[in-house]
Structures are given as C-alpha cells and as structure tokens.
Amino acid sequence: MIGYKIHTENDGQVPPELKINLRGLLIGSGYFDGKIQDEYSDFYFQLGLLDKKQRETYQEVEVKMKAYLENDEFSKAREVHLGFHLSLT
Numbered sequence: 477m478i479g480y481k482i483h484t485e486n487d488g489q490v491p492p493e494l495k496i497n498l499r500g501l502l503i504g505s506g507y508f509d510g511k512i513q514d515e516y517s518d519f520y521f522q523l524g525l526l527d528k529k530q531r532e533t534y535q536e537v538e539v540k541m542k543a544y545l546e547n548d549e550f551s552k553a554r555e556v557h558l559g560f561h562l563s564l565t
C-alpha cells in the first residue's frame with residue numbers, strides 16, 4: 477500500500493524535489509519485532525535444524541544482532557543475521 481502510494485504520488489503530482497526514487501519496497505513481516513522476537517537458536521536446535529556448534533554460533537549472532545538493533549543499526553544487524561544463514565549453505 478505504501479509503495480503504491482509513493483508510486484502514484486510520484487506520477488507528476490509532486491515537485492521534483494519531493495519525488496521519492498522508488499525502485500522497490502520490502503517489508504519482511506510487519507508483525508515481527510527483532511528486538512524482542514529473535515531468539516530462535518534453541519528452537520532451531522530442538523527441531524534438529526542446528527547442531528550444538530551451530531546453536532552456540534547463532535546464540536552469539538543473536539547477542540550481536542540485538543545490540544545492533546538496540547542502537548538502531550539495522551543494516552549491521554541484518555548483515556550479521558544474513559551472514560550466519562549464508563554460512564550454513
């Protein structure tokens with residue numbers, strides 16, 4: 477909805493200095509709050525998705541990620557989180 481609004485408002489309706497250069501918009505889950513909901517290492521371990529070493533590594537990632545999120549460093553939090561998941565492949 478927000479992407480559509482930006483797209484339609486950009487269509488000659490706003491002065492050039494107010495135009496938003498929109499290439500795309502991605503919102504993961506509007507119901508997810510990484511500051512309080514991203515402690516999944518034990519859950520993934522219990523499901524058999526992580527071994528013990530991977531769980532310990534992911535717990536370290538969760539600590540780093542939470543610190544970045546608390547400081548509003550969202551890009552760094554994403555990089556740490558994504559880096560862990562990419563290391564599994």
